Every structure is written in C-alpha cells, then in structure tokens.
Amino acid sequence: MKFEYQAMQVRQTGSGKRLTMFAAPATEVNEWAGVPQKKRFGTDAETAGFQREENAARIESLREFYSNDENIIQNPLLCAMRNVPPSSLKFSANEGAPEGAEVEFGRLTIEIPEFSALSLPEIIGRVRAYIEQRVPELTDKQLNPELIATLKEKAQESGHLAIGDDEYDESEGSEEQTEEEGSDEEASAALFEESHIIDFWQELAGRDELLKEIGDSFRGDEFLGFTKQALISYLCPVVLVDGQHRLRGALKAAESKLTDPGIQDEIEQRISNGEAAEAVSADIIRKQARRLPLSLLMSDEPSEQVFQFIVVNQKATPIGRALLGTIVSTSLSNEEMNKVAGRLKDAGIQLEEAQAVTFLARHPDSPFYNKVERGLAGDPKDLLQWNVFASLIGVFRDLKGGRLFGQRNDYADRWQHKFLIDSSIIAEYQEKDFETPYDYWRQLDGPWRDVFVQFWTKIRDEFSDQNTPDTDNFWGKLRESNLFNKISLTILAADFFQFLCETRKTIDDANSIGSLVDDWLLDVSRSYFARDWKLMGVKKDSTGIRNQWASLWSEYRKNPAQLPRATNYRQAKGE
Numbered sequence: 001m002k003f004e005y006q007a008m009q010v011r012q013t014g015s016g017k018r019l020t021m022f023a024a025p026a027t028e029v030n031e032w033a034g035v036p037q038k039k040r041f042g043t044d045a046e047t048a049g050f051q052r053e054e055n056a057a058r059i060e061s062l063r064e065f066y067s068n069d070e071n072i073i074q075n076p077l078l079c080a081m082r083n084v085p086p087s088s089l090k091f092s093a094n095e096g097a098p099e100g101a102e103v104e105f106g107r108l109t110i111e112i113p114e115f116s117a118l119s120l121p122e123i124i125g126r127v128r129a130y131i132e133q134r135v136p137e138l139t140d141k142q143l144n145p146e147l148i149a150t151l152k153e154k155a156q157e158s159g160h161l162a163i164g165d166d167e168y169d170e171s172e173g174s175e176e177q178t179e180e181e182g183s184d185e186e187a188s189a190a191l192f193e194e195s196h197i198i199d200f201w202q203e204l205a206g207r208d209e210l211l212k213e214i215g216d217s218f219r220g221d222e223f224l225g226f227t228k229q230a231l232i233s234y235l236c237p238v239v240l241v242d243g244q245h246r247l248r249g250a251l252k253a254a255e256s257k258l259t260d261p262g263i264q265d266e267i268e269q270r271i272s273n274g275e276a277a278e279a280v281s282a283d284i285i286r287k288q289a290r291r292l293p294l295s296l297l298m299s300d301e302p303s304e305q306v307f308q309f310i311v312v313n314q315k316a317t318p319i320g321r322a323l324l325g326t327i328v329s330t331s332l333s334n335e336e337m338n339k340v341a342g343r344l345k346d347a348g349i350q351l352e353e354a355q356a357v358t359f360l361a362r363h364p365d366s367p368f369y370n371k372v373e374r375g376l377a378g379d380p381k382d383l384l385q386w387n388v389f390a391s392l393i394g395v396f397r398d399l400k401g402g403r404l405f406g407q408r409n410d411y412a413d414r415w416q417h418k419f420l421i422d423s424s425i426i427a428e429y430q431e432k433d434f435e436t437p438y439d440y441w442r443q444l445d446g447p448w449r450d451v452f453v454q455f456w457t458k459i460r461d462e463f464s465d466q467n468t469p470d471t472d473n474f475w476g477k478l479r480e481s482n483l484f485n486k487i488s489l490t491i492l493a494a495d496f497f498q499f500l501c502e503t504r505k506t507i508d509d510a511n512s513i514g515s516l517v518d519d520w521l522l523d524v525s526r527s528y529f530a531r532d533w534k535l536m537g538v539k540k541d542s543t544g545i546r547n548q549w550a551s552l553w554s555e556y557r558k559n560p561a562q563l564p565r566a567t568n569y570r571q572a573k574g575e
Helices: 026-032 056-066 120-134 136-140 145-157 179-189 195-217 228-232 244-259 261-272 277-288 302-315 321-330 334-346 351-362 386-397 411-419 437-442 447-463 486-502 510-520 543-558 566-570
Strands: 002-011 018-025 077-081 088-093 103-111 238-242 291-297
Touching (some): 002 026, 026 291, 056 244, 120 136, 120 195, 120 228, 145 195, 261 277, 351 447, 386 447, 386 486, 437 447, 447 510, 486 510
Antiparallel strands (some): 018 291
16 A cells, blocks of 8 residues: 655754645554554553553543534644664655755655555564564573463463464473573573563564464454454554544544434445445545644654654653653653663653653562562553552652751761671772762662662562552552551661661671661560551541651651550641
C-alpha cells in the first residue's frame, strides 16, 4: 500500500534533524502509524512501548468535539520515522529546490505491506527481528527455560499445543555452561537498565519458538496475550509519539457519521446496488474522516522518540510520575539510553531516580518486588506509591531525608558527614576513580543498593506477615497494613540512621546490616506492627498522626519495656 502527501520539511538547527510537516486523513494515519503502548499482560510482563494506554473517556470527549466540523485543534500529531523493512518512508524535495535549504517543499511517500494479510506468527517473527536489530546481543542469547516451560503449559491449556508435545529442547545451548553459570547470567541480566527490553524479547521469542513448533495449524490473531493488532504497531514505518487520543477521537467521529440519516440512506442505496456492507462503511468513514496535521521527526532512533515523548508530556501535558518513570527506565536499551541521558537530565527528568526505583521494584531479590506502582493500567490497588518509594530510596542512596516526623535532624545526612568516610564499604572509592566516598556510595549500582535491599529484607522478615493479607502487619496492602505504608517505613529508615549516629556505627559491608539491625532492635517486640491500632476513620498521612507514630516508635524502641497502647496511634500530636 502506498500513500503520498504534499509536505514541507524544516530544519530547526544545524544538527541535521529535520521535521516534515503535512496533513493526512485520520483513517490513513491509522494505517501506517503505530502506537507503541506501555501496557501490562499477564502478571509480570509488559510491552516495550512508551505511550499510555487508551483512555476511553478522553476518546469519547474528543469524538464529540470532532463531530462538529467547525471545531479544529491546531496541535499536530507528533510522529517519528521507523526503519522496519519492507515498510518505507521517504521525503522528496520538489525539483529546483536549493540544496541544504532550511525549508523545503516536496512529497512524502509512505509504503507499507498489507498487514492484515500477515499471520500472527509472521508478525511476531518480524517484531522479534526488529528488537534484535535494536539490541544485537539478543540474537545469540539463550531463551529462559523456565519461561518456555510456562508458555508451553499455557499453550497446552489453551489448546494450541497438544499435551506431551516436546519438540523444543528447553536445554538447547546449555551444554557450554554449568548450571551455576547459567543462573548467574540470568541474574546479571536483571541488573541492566535494559532488562525490560530483554524481558520483552524473552516473551516475544518464546512465543515465536512455540508458534514454529505448532506450525501451520495456528490460525488465530492472539497467542498467549500477544495480539496481532498490538504487535503491528512495532512494524509501522511511523511511530505516533504524541496524539493517540486525538487520532482515536477523530476515527470515532468519522465512524459516528454512519448513523446520520442522510448517510444511512446512501448506505442502504449502495448495499441494494450490490456493494458489500463492510466496504461501504469503510469507504464512508474514509471520506468523512478529517485531515489531521502531523509533525514527523525524520529520525528512526528509539532514544530520540522516547526523549520527544517524555519532554512533550513532562513539559506540556504532564503524566503521572510513576508511568513517566517506568517509561524512562524501561523503554530503551543501555546504548539507546546513553544517547539521551544528558539531555533528559537537562530537561529536568530524574533519570537515575527512575532507574533506581524501577530496578528495585522489578528485581526478584528486592523486598519491594511487585509492590510498587508502575503507572500501568491493571496495577493492583494498595501498591506503594512511586513517589513514596523514591523518597525511601533517597534516604539510603542520597543519605538525605532521614528525619523522624516532628523532628528537624536529618540523621541520614549526619551519618554521611560523620561516618561514611570511615565505613569499609566505600574503601575502594579511589581505586574505582571516584572523587569522594559519597560519589562512590550513591552511583546507580553503588553500595547503597545492597544496603537498601538487606535492610528492608530484614525489616520485612522481622516484622511482617508475608502470607496473610488480612493481618495488621502484612507486607503489602498499604491502606490496611500498620507496617507497609509511607509513615511507618519512613520512621523505620530515619530511626535506623539515628541509631547509627548515636552509636557511632559505620557500615563495613552490606552483609553487616543484619547484625546492625539486630542491635538497633534489641528487645523490641517483633509483634509491634501486628496489632489492631484502632485506626478506623483516621487519616494516617496527617501531620499529627505522623508525629504521634514517630514519637511512639522512638520512645518504645529506646525503652522497649511495654508496647504502646493501641488507642494511642489514633491520637494526633503537635498539630
């Protein structure tokens, strides 16, 4: 399929990056522009897109707006090109145009295959090839045997694969590495900021291999959560960076024209003349669809596309901090991220914070694994808020914010200035070419991260119930748990650093955290959070309640002779 448009190409700076401005009917944009959405499928898996999932209410509002022909929106849809053969995109300047002009007029030509004619296995194979082209080291990477086994089981349950079929060798390629080496490789893969891309590739490649095993008998448009329509977005020659709701609203407005009395008469007449009803409807929608303005970035670098999306949505139409952080830290490979890291920071995007939060929310060894919101549709309720988790990380990584509610002293900051320099955990900072112990400590994968994991794992294991959601000390359900919430977790972090300062303790290595916590919690009852605090109707996150909880914990921890009365936790202090 071939589309041609009159276009104007603009060069804003001398960087060589060009913008092509043109207009196209919404129906045609829908044919060749992909919307790579960040969405969840299954329990843990996510797509590798960066657009938000569609908001039905917003689309309906735009449909109503666009249904009035007098209404126009001046903002163009923001797009970028993508190099995914056999699709192609090319701008050709008019004859006689001066070479190197800042503004050129010409024609934009877009060609795409008949996506509807491709089978789902063909599409999955092409998307897999596209991901491997972005991250070449994936080409030779072994598939995760556990994932293959899980997908096989699901395929058998859904009737796609006969029970007992075992043609795919799950141990293929493992002869050259020991079991221990294989597990180390999988563990280290999760340490990369690009681990999400690897995870997505694993899910994609696993399905690709199973579909090869199933063979020509497969005829569906969906396979184990992967749909044909969603994956086509990765093969289109244009990526819709911003404006998916305007596009969907315009399409819905065109479709709603089918119910107009005059158009209904035309439909009936054409069908009675022998035309197929589906073809008639499609033709009318195409004619009724409004032409939308587009600004096309002539760059096929994923890093540039994600950068444009983030800047537009952070600076103009902000999106939730959780989803923004998830997108920043999971949509690009390491190499792609490095290309725009400095520019993202200059644009005010907290890149390393997002990477730190995402790592500790997704790594299986973290006590907060799958316990932190990601900003995705389908996020379970009662997850720890992104900004709360970021502040907890900040106490350990930045060594700031370690204040007990109602007090002024920042004990994390005091510990940094007094005791970090003498801690053996940072002894190698000069050998590793860091100017200061603090710079070494707080690097993205610095010593702080193991300390963070060890500390909160110890807290979880000592104080919580991980198996019974209805208990008062459950590790989860922040609205109901006395422990797993912003107030209690912040108090515990701040008080631990207060203990380190008061006892003049250093940190030798992450493994010493367990014994430090034991000293800190000497004689403290591990059932502290496992009681009914009579909090019905109490707003936890209020100044008075925060101050009261901090005071009750601090006094009890220093003299743990008797647990505070449960009713004391509902009494506000210092408001």
